Amino acid sequence: MLKTQSVLSKFNFKEIFSSYDRSFIIIVLGISVFGLLAVFNSSVVLGFRDFNNQYHFIEDQAVYLIFGLVLMLIVSRINYRWWYKAAVPLLVITIILLLVVFVPGIGIKAYGAKRWISLGFINLQPTEIAKLSLIIYLSAWFSYKEKGRFLPFLVLVGIVVTLIVLQPDLGTAIIITLIAAVLYFVSGAPLVQFGLLIPLIAFGVAILTIIAPYRMTRLLTFLNPDMDPLGSSYHIRQILIALGSGGWFGLGLGKSRQKYEYLPEANTDSIFAVIAEEIGFIGSSILVFGYMFMIYRAFLIARSSPDRFGQLLGTGIATWIAVQTIINLSSMVVLLPLTGVPLPLISYGGSNLISLLIGIGVLLNISTYKTVLNKKHRNV
Numbered sequence: 001m002l003k004t005q006s007v008l009s010k011f012n013f014k015e016i017f018s019s020y021d022r023s024f025i026i027i028v029l030g031i032s033v034f035g036l037l038a039v040f041n042s043s044v045v046l047g048f049r050d051f052n053n054q055y056h057f058i059e060d061q062a063v064y065l066i067f068g069l070v071l072m073l074i075v076s077r078i079n080y081r082w083w084y085k086a087a088v089p090l091l092v093i094t095i096i097l098l099l100v101v102f103v104p105g106i107g108i109k110a111y112g113a114k115r116w117i118s119l120g121f122i123n124l125q126p127t128e129i130a131k132l133s134l135i136i137y138l139s140a141w142f143s144y145k146e147k148g149r150f151l152p153f154l155v156l157v158g159i160v161v162t163l164i165v166l167q168p169d170l171g172t173a174i175i176i177t178l179i180a181a182v183l184y185f186v187s188g189a190p191l192v193q194f195g196l197l198i199p200l201i202a203f204g205v206a207i208l209t210i211i212a213p214y215r216m217t218r219l220l221t222f223l224n225p226d227m228d229p230l231g232s233s234y235h236i237r238q239i240l241i242a243l244g245s246g247g248w249f250g251l252g253l254g255k256s257r258q259k260y261e262y263l264p265e266a267n268t269d270s271i272f273a274v275i276a277e278e279i280g281f282i283g284s285s286i287l288v289f290g291y292m293f294m295i296y297r298a299f300l301i302a303r304s305s306p307d308r309f310g311q312l313l314g315t316g317i318a319t320w321i322a323v324q325t326i327i328n329l330s331s332m333v334v335l336l337p338l339t340g341v342p343l344p345l346i347s348y349g350g351s352n353l354i355s356l357l358i359g360i361g362v363l364l365n366i367s368t369y370k371t372v373l374n375k376k377h378r379n380v
Helices: 002-008 013-017 022-051 056-075 082-100 126-142 150-165 170-186 191-211 213-223 234-246 271-303 308-332 350-379
Strands: 107-110 113-118
Touching (some): 022 271, 022 350, 056 350, 082 126, 082 150, 126 150, 126 170, 126 350, 150 191, 170 308, 234 271, 271 350, 308 350
């Protein structure tokens, strides 16, 4: 390990920058830029209605994207091994932030949930930070073998998930639980223990659905979209209308009809429906293949990492991107109930975009060391 780190420290910035996984960064930038166009197309009406400015949401998103890309580049220059040392402080800070959202006067309540902390220039959503910090902590913890950690693992994940569910935010809680389960499996855990996680997760989701009437209504709506066309089924029906209206080639960029206040959350959770309506089945399929390629490259970077910590860290971030993408797109085509999960790199919102770009910066750093090491070996 020390030999590997000493080799890496000899490379200058120019050589490291040129050795990024270029396919990965190109697709990330491509989807991110397309996301700006999608946010603008889907939010023109909302901008006029709420702020008397059709450019309000695109202006915000452009600032978030630029800030996120700058952080991505900065993080991509930090040796990913540094995150091993920062794992515990990051987790402690995250838990504190998850508690702060419940403090009156600090936490912001909107749409019946307390998920944000006002920083003035941006509303911070601690659950997005929790995804990355938990990935870092579990990767550091699982990078060495240890017996009897199944119960401590359940307790830790249970604490984080409970704080998120209380906000309430079941969608993010499911994402974090699935990421943790994947990391536990990849770490070499016994199959018996991993097998126990599946019914535990299913039981937990079932209980949370039963005790919350609005979640039960979502489930019933998912099972029968025609149950209440003007009430509980309205959202999913408008999504299906948008998808169907797009046809093979779409209505054309900027020509969505559902964004005219028919489709709820048109610029956030349901933005894919507007995209599909405008660019059709062919265009939206290309976007889906773009996500598939990005996820494939992310897992490839993780697999090629020079050490165990990098493999787990990369796998966790790649799983984050994959799970969030799958849940969002599946809910758009009624394969899963609506959960309020944003589409990575595209949906409007600062916390999700910035935290995800920071995670991508970590992946780029891992890909740099993998590529640099391969070059060094070839030259020997």
